[in-house]
Amino acid sequence: xxxxxxxxxxxxxxxxxxxxxxxxxxxxxxxxxxxxxxxxxxxxxxxxxxxxxxxxxxxxxxxxxxxxxxxxxxxxxxxxxxxxxxxxxxxxxxxxxxxxxxxxxxxxxxxxxxxxxxxxxxxxxxxxxxxxxxxxxxxxxxxxxxxxxxxxxxxxxxxxxxxxxxxxxxxxxxxxxxxxxxxxxxxxxxxxxxxxxxxxxxxxxxxxxxxxxxxxxxxxxxxxxxxxxxxxxx
Amino acid sequence: xxxxxxxxxxxxxxxxxxxxxxxxxxxxxxxxxxxxxxxxxxxxxxxxxxxxxxxxxxxxxxxxxxxxxxxxxxxxxxxxxxxxxxxxxxxxxxxxxxxxxxxxxxxxxxxxxxxxxxxxxxxxxxxxxxxxxxxxxxxxxxxxxxxxxxxxxxxxxxxxxxxxxxxxxxxxxxxxxxxxxxxxxxxxxxxxxxxxxxxxxxxxxxxxxxxxxxxxxxxxxxxxxxxxxxxxxxxxxxxxxxxxxxxxxxxxxxxxxxxxxxxxxxxxxxxxxxxxxxxxxxxxxxxxxxxxxxxxxxxxxxxxxxxxxxxx
Ligand SMILES: Nc1ncnc2c1ncn2[C@@H]1O[C@H](COP(=O)(O)OP(=O)(O)O)[C@@H](O)[C@H]1O
Ligand SMILES: [Mg+2]
Numbered sequence: 068x069x070x071x072x073x074x075x076x077x078x079x080x081x082x083x084x085x086x087x088x089x090x091x092x093x094x095x096x097x098x099x100x101x102x103x104x105x106x107x108x109x110x111x112x113x114x115x116x117x118x119x120x121x122x123x124x125x126x127x128x129x130x131x132x133x134x135x136x137x138x139x140x141x142x143x144x145x146x147x148x149x150x151x152x153x154x155x156x157x158x159x160x161x162x163x164x165x166x167x168x169x170x171x172x173x174x175x176x177x178x179x180x181x182x183x184x185x186x187x188x189x190x191x192x193x194x195x196x197x198x199x200x201x202x203x204x205x206x207x208x209x210x211x212x213x214x215x216x217x218x219x220x221x222x223x224x225x226x227x228x229x230x231x232x233x234x235x236x237x238x239x240x241x242x243x244x245x246x247x248x249x250x251x252x253x254x255x256x257x258x259x260x261x262x263x264x265x266x267x268x269x270x271x272x273x274x275x276x277x278x279x280x281x282x283x284x285x286x287x288x289x290x291x292x293x294x295x296x297x298x299x300x301x
Numbered sequence: 302x303x304x305x306x307x308x309x310x311x312x313x314x315x316x317x318x319x320x321x322x323x324x325x326x327x328x329x330x331x332x333x334x335x336x337x338x339x340x341x342x343x344x345x346x347x348x349x350x351x352x353x354x355x356x357x358x359x360x361x362x363x364x365x366x367x368x369x370x371x372x373x374x375x376x377x378x379x380x381x382x383x384x385x386x387x388x389x390x391x392x393x394x395x396x397x398x399x400x401x402x403x404x405x406x407x408x409x410x411x412x413x414x415x416x417x418x419x420x421x422x423x424x425x426x427x428x429x430x431x432x433x434x435x436x437x438x439x440x441x442x443x444x445x446x447x448x449x450x451x452x453x454x455x456x457x458x459x460x461x462x463x464x465x466x467x468x469x470x471x472x473x474x475x476x477x478x479x480x481x482x483x484x485x486x487x488x489x490x491x492x493x494x495x496x497x498x499x500x501x502x503x504x505x506x507x508x509x510x511x512x513x514x515x516x517x518x519x520x521x522x523x524x525x526x527x528x529x530x531x532x533x534x535x536x537x538x539x540x541x542x543x544x545x546x547x548x549x550x551x552x553x554x555x556x557x558x559x560x561x562x563x564x565x566x567x568x569x570x571x572x573x574x575x576x577x578x579x580x581x582x583x584x585x586x587x588x589x590x591x592x593x594x595x596x597x598x599x600x601x602x603x604x605x606x607x608x609x610x611x612x613x
Binding site: 116118137138139142143147148150153154155156157158159163166167168170171213217 | 496
């Protein structure tokens, strides 16, 4: 088991927005957080990273209690995170974005940049451009690439295909599967329910901050009531 | 315009006018350098910590008084005194970040809270300096010989200020663009949360920036005081200019600050020429900074180079 969230109550200031959430991510898995806008998917990921307030519950990473550990230490421990919005450094170049991704490593990162570019050939030839001049799809790829530069052992992705064209979204999904197959487990929030259930191993369905169902993605895909009522599937 | 060109080319006063213009350029260069040193720290800390630090004015003043103490009172070597003064300013900046602003921020203080706290800190520092050194005008009692470069007059002090500012600008360029720490500073100013999620220790990066910014402010204070005299309002008198430059350049942008420093000093010096022609007092000089500040906010609120995303 890589990550375990136990009975989490989290939110902002004094207001909890998610309640009694328990999540488990095992080796080699893509685990999906599904649910409508405002259901608390981002809040869960943020509370793991220490960006939202944890009122109750525990977060266990590789057997260690990391509840309340600041983000920069979690990165050091091997957790990579791609937020939903503002997930690149717009005023830095593409290359600098990648270098910052490898901030904690002492040695030269040129080779790693090359390697990441092999994985994201779309970014080749863009290294010197300011990141905020990229298209939406390219930004999403850069955000993923930045996180991968840190050589994470667990990746948290917040709606990596939001507001992308269907074709670009498919490309991102295939990268995510490849990353999983490389051995990096992924916990990701998504709105693209069908496609996500196709690629993920497990899923948790959230509605207004509560987990109303969870199970293997196959089971959830088969459950017609769940699909109709909460996921907008027919 | 035609009249000006006519004057420039054919008037019997044309040599006087040529000299005048070169001198205006020279003055603009000098003041641009002073402004750059005085402002770059304000802009960087504003970009990183996301609030305008009014006590920055007092880092300028503090540096000047410390140089006065080491040099004129304790009689230390000039360069040593300046070095110690710059270090003292850095220390003051670092301490104000660690003891005041960082704790306030981590308790969720708003922009207004931080701003008011910085005004309070500024008053505290200023009045402490007045208690210790008195409120009157002090002087380094240095007499600068005049250097004539063609038709332009300057002093060794001002030449030193220019050279220093250029060296500082080059070093800052190398720091911010080439080093890991500098890139971390820019990344943190751009997007603090993503910086933390990349492993950057924001506290360390911030502390370094506060130390550096206050050190440069103190440096500018030494030049400002040696050029004329030392008063408790030394820094406060250039704070409006510093804010105008920060906003015009784009909060947190080094190159913006660099450009804006010279734009403002040139505008001011041209403004003084215009005021003289109009027969008005040159005291209206600071109105130029005010006009630049207000027009920036109206026309291009993100400044020349935007690094910090505007939060809705
Ligand atoms: N920074 C914040 N401060 C206060 N409330 C927030 C903040 N971010 C999100 N919320 C609230 O938390 C709830 C869950 O939001 P979020 O976790 O972003 O949902 P999702 O990612 O599923 O769309 C929403 O009601 C939202 O208004
Ligand atoms: Mg979200």
